[in-house]
Amino acid sequence: MGKITTHVLDTMAGKPAAGVRVRLFRGAELLNETVTNSDGRCDSPLIENPSAGCYEIVFSIGEFYHIHGTESPFLGEVPIRFSVEVGQHYHVPLLCTPWSYSTYRGS
Known part of the structure; x- marks a missing residue:
């Protein structure tokens, strides 16, 4: 079962x-919107059993850092686009600062 x-x-x-x-999108369609918990994770998968195709997760990083006292964060929204195959688990972590980010396919 993929997620x-x-x-x-x-x-x-x-x-x-x-x-x-x-926020999770497939094309222009918003599939899910949530907020990370105290562990930096979502309380449930963004989607279960996704169909094959291209997805995008948009992280509101600028908003997060502004709330936490960074006056002019360089990053606003960070979009991560990736392709999905049926039945696979895609864990897409974001490591960030107000000025940089990286991602990878986790497990």
Whole structure:
């Protein structure tokens, strides 16, 4: 059974990023919108049993850092686009600061 999951780590603070708005799209269709919990994770998968195709997770990083006292964060929304095959688990973590980010396919 496939699914798409994520979590966000604030590498500037060295801890999980709680309260980041996360949206999952397939094309222009919004499939899910949620907020990360105290562990920087979503409480449930963004989607279960996704069909094959291209998906995008949009992380509202600028909003997160602004709320936490960064006056002019360089990053606003961080979109991560990736392709999905049926039956696979895609864990897409985001490691970020107000000025940079990286991602990878996790497990």
